[in-house]
Amino acid sequence: MAHVAKRDVVLKVEGLKKSYGPVTIVENFNLSVREGEAVALVGRNGAGKSTILRCLVGADRPDEGTVLIGGNRMTETNPAVRRDLATVIDDLDFFPDLAVVEHLDLLARAHGLEDPDDIVDDVLEQVQLVQQAGQLPSTLSSGQRRRLALATAFVRPRRLLVLDEPEQRLDVQGVEWLGRKLREDLDEGLAIVLASHEPSLIAAVGAREVHVGEQQ
Amino acid sequence: MTTLDDRYGPVGVADERAIKRLMGDWRNGRADRNFWAALSDSYVMVFSIAVLGAMIGSAIFDAQQQAAGCTTVGCSAARGLLPWAAAAALLTLTLVAGRMFGPVLASAAEGFWLMDSPMDRRRLLAGRFVLALVLAGVLVGAVSALVAALTGSSLSHVLIWAVSAALGASGLTALAALEQTFDRRVIINVLEWVMGAAAAATLALLVASAAEWIAIDPDIDAQLAFIVGGVGLVLLVVAGVAAFTRLREIRRQRLTSGGSLLSGLQGAAFALEFALIRDILVEEKSRQKGHVNPTRGVGSGTTALIMRDVQRLLRNPLSLVVFAGSVVVPYAVQALGLQALNVAISGIVLMAALIPFMNSLRVLSRTKGLERMFPFSPTTVRQATMVVPAVLALLWVFGAFPAFAGVTGEVRVDFVTAASAALVAGLAGFLGAVRWVSAKPASYSGPLVATGTGAMPPGLMFSMIRGFDMIALTTFPLLFGLPAWISLVIGAIAFMFLSSGMSQESLMEQSAEQRRLLEEEKAKTKSGGTSGSGQKIKVQRKTR
Numbered sequence: 001m002a003h004v005a006k007r008d009v010v011l012k013v014e015g016l017k018k019s020y021g022p023v024t025i026v027e028n029f030n031l032s033v034r035e036g037e038a039v040a041l042v043g044r045n046g047a048g049k050s051t052i053l054r055c056l057v058g059a060d061r062p063d064e065g066t067v068l069i070g071g072n073r074m075t076e077t078n079p080a081v082r083r084d085l086a087t088v089i090d091d092l093d094f095f096p097d098l099a100v101v102e103h104l105d106l107l108a109r110a111h112g113l114e115d116p117d118d119i120v121d122d123v124l125e126q127v128q129l130v131q132q133a134g135q136l137p138s139t140l141s142s143g144q145r146r147r148l149a150l151a152t153a154f155v156r157p158r159r160l161l162v163l164d165e166p167e168q169r170l171d172v173q174g175v176e177w178l179g180r181k182l183r184e185d186l187d188e189g190l191a192i193v194l195a196s197h198e199p200s201l202i203a204a205v206g207a208r209e210v211h212v213g214e215q216q
Numbered sequence: 217m218t219t220l221d222d223r224y225g226p227v228g229v230a231d232e233r234a235i236k237r238l239m240g241d242w243r244n245g246r247a248d249r250n251f252w253a254a255l256s257d258s259y260v261m262v263f264s265i266a267v268l269g270a271m272i273g274s275a276i277f278d279a280q281q282q283a284a285g286c287t288t289v290g291c292s293a294a295r296g297l298l299p300w301a302a303a304a305a306l307l308t309l310t311l312v313a314g315r316m317f318g319p320v321l322a323s324a325a326e327g328f329w330l331m332d333s334p335m336d337r338r339r340l341l342a343g344r345f346v347l348a349l350v351l352a353g354v355l356v357g358a359v360s361a362l363v364a365a366l367t368g369s370s371l372s373h374v375l376i377w378a379v380s381a382a383l384g385a386s387g388l389t390a391l392a393a394l395e396q397t398f399d400r401r402v403i404i405n406v407l408e409w410v411m412g413a414a415a416a417a418t419l420a421l422l423v424a425s426a427a428e429w430i431a432i433d434p435d436i437d438a439q440l441a442f443i444v445g446g447v448g449l450v451l452l453v454v455a456g457v458a459a460f461t462r463l464r465e466i467r468r469q470r471l472t473s474g475g476s477l478l479s480g481l482q483g484a485a486f487a488l489e490f491a492l493i494r495d496i497l498v499e500e501k502s503r504q505k506g507h508v509n510p511t512r513g514v515g516s517g518t519t520a521l522i523m524r525d526v527q528r529l530l531r532n533p534l535s536l537v538v539f540a541g542s543v544v545v546p547y548a549v550q551a552l553g554l555q556a557l558n559v560a561i562s563g564i565v566l567m568a569a570l571i572p573f574m575n576s577l578r579v580l581s582r583t584k585g586l587e588r589m590f591p592f593s594p595t596t597v598r599q600a601t602m603v604v605p606a607v608l609a610l611l612w613v614f615g616a617f618p619a620f621a622g623v624t625g626e627v628r629v630d631f632v633t634a635a636s637a638a639l640v641a642g643l644a645g646f647l648g649a650v651r652w653v654s655a656k657p658a659s660y661s662g663p664l665v666a667t668g669t670g671a672m673p674p675g676l677m678f679s680m681i682r683g684f685d686m687i688a689l690t691t692f693p694l695l696f697g698l699p700a701w702i703s704l705v706i707g708a709i710a711f712m713f714l715s716s717g718m719s720q721e722s723l724m725e726q727s728a729e730q731r732r733l734l735e736e737e738k739a740k741t742k743s744g745g746t747s748g749s750g751q752k753i754k755v756q757r758k759t760r
Contacts, residue, residue: 077594078593087588090585091584097502099507099508107589110516114516134510135507139506
């Protein structure tokens with residue numbers, strides 16, 4: 001792991017605290033993730049994994065603590081942060097009148113790719129949605145919607161990938177593919193933070209496990 | 217009477233009436249207030265309805281007074297055509313509603329628990345079939361009567377239009393139910409197009425008549441009313457009887473899809489989330505459509521977002537046709553001698569016509585997930601999604617300018633005044649649509665306000681006037697005779713506010729974040745500027 005230690009820190013979290021009313025969900029959470037490193041948040045349901053991820057991507061504002069992405073304080077509205085950070089958490093929405101392939105084309109172009117046909121086709125094939133390329137999102141099954149959500153993260157440039165239980169609604173082959181895909185991303189120097197209940201996925205990615213919600 | 221089943225023993229015959237009575241008992245048994253208790257609790261709402269009724273009454277009285285001033289043959293004929301245009305539009309809406317909801321429908325629970333049983337489906341559905349016919353008739357009749365009264369028609373004409381439109385709506389609903397039993401949609405779809413085209417053609421005829429480009433018999437409205445009523449009555453009897461005899465044939469899926477749609481809409485309606493109601497309808501439409509021929513995007517960066525909206529225009533030609541048709545409204549309003557209200561009325565119509573072109577803005581406003589995927593600030597995203605609707609609004613202003621100049625009315629207006637009025641109407645409609653589409657729903661997580669109908673979030677009270685508030689804000693100066701530049705300045709400020717995506721909630725969040733950062737800095741200074749190692753992973757849960 002010595003070579004990892006030399007790489008730049010992409011994500012640094014210090015003293016994160018988040019409460020909902022009188023209930024403290026997360027307190028004094030610290031984390032550092034470097035390029036080419038994957039971290040898996042594990043723990044029982046309600047331990048606070050999703051809350052941490054929501055704070056990392058700016059969907060929720062932490063009560064205390066700092067989140068730095070690429071050395072910059074996490075501000076969800078900052079275009080530089082948005083360029084570096086790809087997320088698939090529970091609040092992803094789709095345009096009801098755009099086809100599957102049009103979603104990917106739009107996102108790739110918005111990120112500056114002038115001719116994204118090849119990468120869009122490649123990602124569509126990877127997520128096995130080639131047959132559904134022209135379908136509107138409301139007609140997709142829940143598993144296909146999950147694959148489309150993952151595709152929106154893979155079709156665009158990114159430095160840090162944050163995924164909340166990405167294995168949800170995927171079949172066995174899908175989980176295996178996801179493990180290989182994330183491993184490839186790591187080899188290319190991306191940083192990954194995911195919350196997961198799937199040990200085989202965590203093992204396939206080779207992610208460092210961080211246990212959330214355990215009494216210290 | 218019972219039969220003997222080998223496996224289950226004696227099995228009784230389902231009694232549909234008894235089951236319906238049982239369902240009624242369950243529902244009534246769970247009610248914790250009766251009608252009068254609910255009414256006395258909601259006295260504020262009753263009072264509001266009374267005030268609203270008084271305002272409508274006053275508007276009818278004013279319209280009757282103004283009608284006296286509408287003396288030319290063209291103006292009288294145009295006023296006579298307005299109820300016909302309204303009736304055509306209402307009958308189109310009846311067909312659309314009938315096709316979407318069924319019109320005969322059942323809840324998902326009824327579909328699951330009752331439709332599998334050996335009960336007679338017709339006996340279960342007959343009541344709601346009749347209810348659909350009555351509802352369509354009463355609602356369309358009431359609105360038609362209101363429109364006829366507002367155009368200054370006599371009491372006899374108001375009654376003729378109310379009864380005719382009611383019969384027409386009930387007849388078309390019966391036809392839709394008959395088509396539902398055959399699991400077909402094609403005839404209703406064709407009729408929707410025909411009725412919609414009739415409404416648009418009548419509006420155009422109204423403008424031409426008021427401008428005295430063509431001459432129309434002033435008594436034509438009553439003749440048309442009798443035709444609508446007669447055809448409606450025949451349809452009601454023939455299609456109604458045929459549909460009733462075939463109620464058993466309706467597929468369960470056609471019954472429950474309407475029920476599910478209705479329950480979703482009811483939920484959104486109780487929260488007064490009209491944009492959410494539209495979301496549900498758009499989702500339903502896209503589910504029925506299912507598939508499109510994908511098109512390759514154009515450009516990169518924000519251009520890609522803008523050009524995708526341009527491609528959407530071509531994908532939805534009907535919305536574009538309706539939008540183009542909305543330009544007729546300012547001409548019609550001017551022709552009817554209501555020039556004082558033209559800016560506000562045209563602004564409202566433009567708002568409604570622009571909303572279908574704001575799907576990008578809607579989706580990127582309602583949840584953050586997709587918006588976060590774009591490498592731009594929220595303000596840039598919002599502004600990019602407003603470009604195409606803004607261009608459409610500008611084109612509408614050019615198209616509507618002659619109307620405000622008085623081409624169709626009896627009053628001619630100078631160039632600057634007309635251009636200002638057209639611009640204010642366009643700006644008001646655009647801002648109203650942006651506000652309607654992108655306003656955040658009422659938050660139930662904050663403090664609630666005590667009212668006669670129970671606790672409710674403060675934002676809920678303003679949900680109903682979303683969009684209309686922008687139109688009122690922008691057009692009030694003109695209505696009160698103030699210079700147009702005041703309206704334009706108010707509109708510009710409102711545009712800056714809306715395009716930034718700022719809301720009371722986000723401003724409060726920003727303020728809290730600033731306070732938090734300041735406190736952190738103070739704490740760091742006190743502790744000598746160190747922030748701890750921060751390297752060790754340590755997660756703690758608060759112990760109680």
